[in-house]
Amino acid sequence: MRPTLRFLSDQLIEQIVSEAQELLSKIGVEIHNDNVTSLLADNGARVDNEKKRVFISRDLIESCVKAAPKAFKLYDVFGEEAVDLSGYNINFVPGSASINILDYESDRIRRPVTSDIVDFTKLMSGMQYIDSQATSIVPSDVPEKISDSYRLYLSLIHCSKPVVTGAFTIDAFNVMKDMQVAIRRSRDELKSKPLTIFSCCPTAPLKWSNVTSQNLLDCAEYFIPVEYISMPLTGFMAPVTLVGTLIQHTAETLSGIVISQLANPGAPVLYGGSPSVFDIRYETTPMGDVGTMMIDCAYNEVGKHLGLPTQAYIGLSDSKQLDAQAGLETSMGATLAALSGINSISGPGMLDFESCFSLEKLVVDNEICGMIQRMVQGIEPKEDFPCLPHFEEMMKEQHLLIYDHTRKYLKSEIHFPGNVINRANKARWEEEGSLTLRERAHKEVERIIEGYEAPELSEEIIMELRNLMETEAKKHGMDRLPVSD
Amino acid sequence: MEILKQISESLEKGDFNRVGELTQQALDQGLDPKVILDDGLIAGMSIVGQKFKVHEIFLPDVLLAAKAMYAGMDLLKPLMIKENIPSIGKVVMGTVQGDLHDIGKNLVSIMLKGAGLDVIDLGNDVPPAKFVDTAISENADVIGISTLLTTTMPVMGEVVEMAKERGVYGKVKIIVGGAPLNADYAEQIGADAYCFDGVNAVDCVKRFLGAG
Ligand code: B12
Numbered sequence: 001m002r003p004t005l006r007f008l009s010d011q012l013i014e015q016i017v018s019e020a021q022e023l024l025s026k027i028g029v030e031i032h033n034d035n036v037t038s039l040l041a042d043n044g045a046r047v048d049n050e051k052k053r054v055f056i057s058r059d060l061i062e063s064c065v066k067a068a069p070k071a072f073k074l075y076d077v078f079g080e081e082a083v084d085l086s087g088y089n090i091n092f093v094p095g096s097a098s099i100n101i102l103d104y105e106s107d108r109i110r111r112p113v114t115s116d117i118v119d120f121t122k123l124m125s126g127m128q129y130i131d132s133q134a135t136s137i138v139p140s141d142v143p144e145k146i147s148d149s150y151r152l153y154l155s156l157i158h159c160s161k162p163v164v165t166g167a168f169t170i171d172a173f174n175v176m177k178d179m180q181v182a183i184r185r186s187r188d189e190l191k192s193k194p195l196t197i198f199s200c201c202p203t204a205p206l207k208w209s210n211v212t213s214q215n216l217l218d219c220a221e222y223f224i225p226v227e228y229i230s231m232p233l234t235g236f237m238a239p240v241t242l243v244g245t246l247i248q249h250t251a252e253t254l255s256g257i258v259i260s261q262l263a264n265p266g267a268p269v270l271y272g273g274s275p276s277v278f279d280i281r282y283e284t285t286p287m288g289d290v291g292t293m294m295i296d297c298a299y300n301e302v303g304k305h306l307g308l309p310t311q312a313y314i315g316l317s318d319s320k321q322l323d324a325q326a327g328l329e330t331s332m333g334a335t336l337a338a339l340s341g342i343n344s345i346s347g348p349g350m351l352d353f354e355s356c357f358s359l360e361k362l363v364v365d366n367e368i369c370g371m372i373q374r375m376v377q378g379i380e381p382k383e384d385f386p387c388l389p390h391f392e393e394m395m396k397e398q399h400l401l402i403y404d405h406t407r408k409y410l411k412s413e414i415h416f417p418g419n420v421i422n423r424a425n426k427a428r429w430e431e432e433g434s435l436t437l438r439e440r441a442h443k444e445v446e447r448i449i450e451g452y453e454a455p456e457l458s459e460e461i462i463m464e465l466r467n468l469m470e471t472e473a474k475k476h477g478m479d480r481l482p483v484s485d
Numbered sequence: 486m487e488i489l490k491q492i493s494e495s496l497e498k499g500d501f502n503r504v505g506e507l508t509q510q511a512l513d514q515g516l517d518p519k520v521i522l523d524d525g526l527i528a529g530m531s532i533v534g535q536k537f538k539v540h541e542i543f544l545p546d547v548l549l550a551a552k553a554m555y556a557g558m559d560l561l562k563p564l565m566i567k568e569n570i571p572s573i574g575k576v577v578m579g580t581v582q583g584d585l586h587d588i589g590k591n592l593v594s595i596m597l598k599g600a601g602l603d604v605i606d607l608g609n610d611v612p613p614a615k616f617v618d619t620a621i622s623e624n625a626d627v628i629g630i631s632t633l634l635t636t637t638m639p640v641m642g643e644v645v646e647m648a649k650e651r652g653v654y655g656k657v658k659i660i661v662g663g664a665p666l667n668a669d670y671a672e673q674i675g676a677d678a679y680c681f682d683g684v685n686a687v688d689c690v691k692r693f694l695g696a697g
Contacts, residue, residue, distance in 0.1 A: 099664065099665045138635050140635070144635050144636040144637070144638055144639055145636060147636060148636070168634060168636040169583065169636065203585055209585045211583075211585075233588070236588075237588065280543045280544040280545055281540060281543050281544075283544060283592055283682060283683075353664075355664055355665075
């Protein structure tokens with residue numbers, strides 16, 4: 001049996017959805033993009049042009065939710081299936097778009113550069129329990145206008161895993177789409193084998209900006225999956241109660257689904273988000289707050305009720321260091337997320353309110369992901385009935401270390417962590433240098449990067465990607481890309 | 486004076502009705518609006534600011550106090566304009582073009598207003614020229630620019646350049662804030678200061694006004 005966690009009763013979910021629909025039909029959603037507004041108007045939504053508000057009826061919402069696929073898959077750069085977003089499947093994704101990196105040598109937070117991103121993509125290639133990569137680190141050594149497309153470029157050439165990403169501007173979408181078409185060799189192939197997911201954020205309360213709503217249209221046109229990242233902040237940009245916040249999250253996300261499905265029925269979407277409790281004491285948006293995690297798990301239940309695959313920013317920390325806070329917040333979030341069956345769990349590697357990435361933390365978090373993947377397999381009998389023969393064997397041999405049943409099930413039944421988690425007795429730990437978690441994690445980072453092998457993309461594709469990126473860079477005043485290997 | 490102390494104390498408690506009543510009483514007693522402002526409202530607000538800084542009280546307490554402050558200000562403002570008493574300072578605030586993150590900027594605006602400053606909030610997605618044009622037309626002392634996106638950080642530099650072109654650089658102080666920024670970046674683009682939160686911004690603006 002898969003262990004599963006629920007926070008909401010069916011009745012409460014239905015009430016939440018119904019209230020959200022009420023909001024969308026009565027208060028409406030504010031949309032700062034004429035293409036989107038006319039699309040909605042053409043499909044019968046009432047529009048108040050002056051206030052830029054669009055009122056969406058229950059019927060329209062329901063038909064759009066029905067049009068959205070119940071599940072979809074992601075494929076790596078070679079077109080192999082890598083991630084299955086359906087049912088209660090869980091997949092981990094590193095946190096995205098950090099503007100800083102926690103430097104190991106100095107143990108200080110600093111601005112990342114190209115070589116950090118390359119290290120990250122190499123490390124990601126070796127993260128056994130994390131099946132998608134993300135454009136997790138924003139480089140500071142290229143013009144800001146290309147920092148989104150450049151991240152995707154580096155990800156695609158260095159790591160074969162599918163990529164969770166996003167555009168910061170309307171224009172950046174084009175080159176980011178072109179790179180994907182270059183890899184798949186055709187637009188149709190990209191449609192049948194999605195390579196990336198784009199994060200698109202509505203603005204609380206109930207608003208879509210020009211950029212993010214245009215991103216929705218553009219992604220839908222190419223069948224590039226999107227994850228809606230609604231971010232209500234409790235007691236600030238949303239009601240203080242978890243239910244009130246859930247209603248707002250539902251309304252914002254439903255409005256996104258309507259836009260995508262009207263733009264192109266059947267466009268793949270993830271029912272996602274990054275809501276947060278607002279910490280009035282520090283004016284921050286803690287991802288490690290227990291309330292934040294509860295809202296995440298609960299909106300995932302709403303998404304499942306609507307029949308859609310889900311995503312959340314959960315399993316990350318607000319600490320500024322790789323310390324106990326980082327570990328406890330990350331593992332608590334990731335555990336709850338997995339038990340709830342959130343399909344795409346975004347977070348590993350991230351610190352400081354989604355602002356700071358740590359390679360060492362990624363390695364630690366990979367261990368958390370491994371443990372959790374074992375956990376959700378649950379407890380199942382494996383030739384345990386009848387039990388008598390096993391006990392007779394134990395009586396006879398005085399142990400079961402080399403027994404058939406042990407040999408057959410040891411690896412699948414028991415999850416052994418990697419080198420980061422120390423299980424040596426004290427004497428051995430001391431003899432091996434009394435390494436701290438931080439030191440062990442760094443050794444792992446070095447070991448994995450050392451053993452990295454580049455994905456064997458064809459020269460032709462690499463050249464094409466390079467040309468696309470260089471043209472984009474030139475457009476924004478950079479003649480030569482930083483050396484990346 | 487007893488009534489000024491009462492205004493200050495009621496403001497600290499966020500009792501906006503009482504602050505309104507007391508301000509009216511003080512005016513009726515013939516007190517100078519400027520004195521009521523400085524020794525009643527702003528005095529209370531600085532205590533609130535101090536307590537907030539040391540985490541004794543939290544944001545909602547400050548907002549409530551700010552609301553009480555406006556209750557008094559609304560009565561004093563017309564009189565001060567009539568008597569030509571200048572405001573203690575004027576700040577033009579906005580989030581740069583291309584960026585819609587405005588939560589932090591809004592909080593800073595609220596804190597500045599709470600400190601008795603006039604704040605002209607231009608909202609988000611504000612083109613560089615609008616910051617400078619407004620500062621000139623409104624005769625502002627400070628421009629406050631916010632951005633949370635690395636992609637839009639350079640737009641802050643454009644505001645600084647524009648201030649230089651229009652000849653107001655140095656006269657109008659430019660402060661910047663937002664998660665991706667730091668003091669080095671502020672210095673690099675020629676901004677006058679970087680502030681990491683609202684309290685910080687209030688201190689900084691006050692410093693500029695004191696010096697100016
Ligand atoms: C909430 C949020 C949003 C909300 C914003 C809602 C709103 N009305 O503002 C929404 C959902 C709309 C959003 C959208 C996007 N976001 Co956003 N967002 C955040 C988040 C989680 C919190 C920001 C926040 O409000 N914090 C709380 C406030 C109180 O803090 P603050 O803003 O830092 O402000 C304080 C100080 O900085 C300072 N301050 C701020 N401004 C000023 C100005 C002056 C003059 C002074 C003196 C001081 C000062 O004082 C404030 C009070 O203490 C951050 C993560 C983070 N760590 O910051 C990401 C983050 C900023 N977003 C990010 C991204 C990528 C986006 C999107 C591009 C995503 C997308 N693809 O759709 C879009 C942007 C669209 C656009 N063009 O603007 C990235 C930025 C990465 C980068 N390279 O720049 C971040 C870092 C998250 C991440 N890692 O992915 N986002």
